[in-house]
Amino acid sequence: MTLVKQPKINLPKSGLETFLSWIGLLTIIATTMYLILTYGSLPAEVPAHYNGAGEVDRWGSKAELFLLPLIAFFVIWLPITWLEKYPHTFNYLNLREDNVEFQYRNARLMMNVMKTECAILFSWLTFQDIRIAEGGADGLGPWFLPVFIVVLFGSMGIFIVRMLRA
Template identity: 40%
Template sequence: MSNSRKRPKIKILKTGSEWIWDIIGYSFYFGSLIFLVYNWNELPNEVPAHYNALGEIDRWGSKMELFILPIIGAFIALLMQLFERFPELHNYPERLNEENAKEFYLIIRKIVNQSKNICLIIFALILIESVSIALGLGNGFGGWFLPIVLLSTFIPIVLGIIKQTKIR
């Protein structure tokens, strides 16, 4: 069943955990936008624009650059929302069939949902920290930020793949 056109299209209601992830992710996203707009007039002309792997600022830029993260976040959210909506288009093992399709679809949809919302949270935290540093309130991320970002993005994927291997 490698051809996605032969895969069943199944309407699966959004689960409680997906709703919770969406509420958290979008709350962070919109909260960071509100934080940016609220503090806009207080921001200096130069703000942190990039961080190195240790979480240290390695480039300063115009405060207009602060809108890059929300724009990328919105693009990722829209794109991943499409991926959530059409799980039958994803790549699956050959053992996918009519009986187990719902299980496969739900797992992949949850992976995409969690990944989307984790990205929104990460971008929101970077935006909030950049504004805070520019206002003299923040210290930067430190070396812990990158490992946490990597773990938080890979854990849902790995757990989802493990769950998929148990589907018969």
């Protein structure tokens, strides 16, 4: 098989892609609603940053809590949802006539999975910020960062292996 230029193909979203997009969006919405509902009872200072061990190393204004849901939606969820519509613009190592559709679907699903993972992460961080501010927790815990890195790069690795095998 010969390598091909990246043709523009209209591929409808799979059920899994639609489901994951909704999960990410609804997670961001639910977190924002929870933040709005609890905002009045929060102390003036809340966790604003954590060190590598998951301990709070900076406190800030409770208004900063809105940054994570805003970033999750406007910087991650919305732009990646838009990018998913243009898989022909991504870079591929192994694009041939017989695997173009698979490669596009695989790349688009990878973007979708990572988008959803980030939406869940940012929502969980917001929820933890609220819990810590209310005295319900001390920090994120030492396992937070390693688990997040393994999940994010592990899922990316799975999709890269699938791409190389196609």
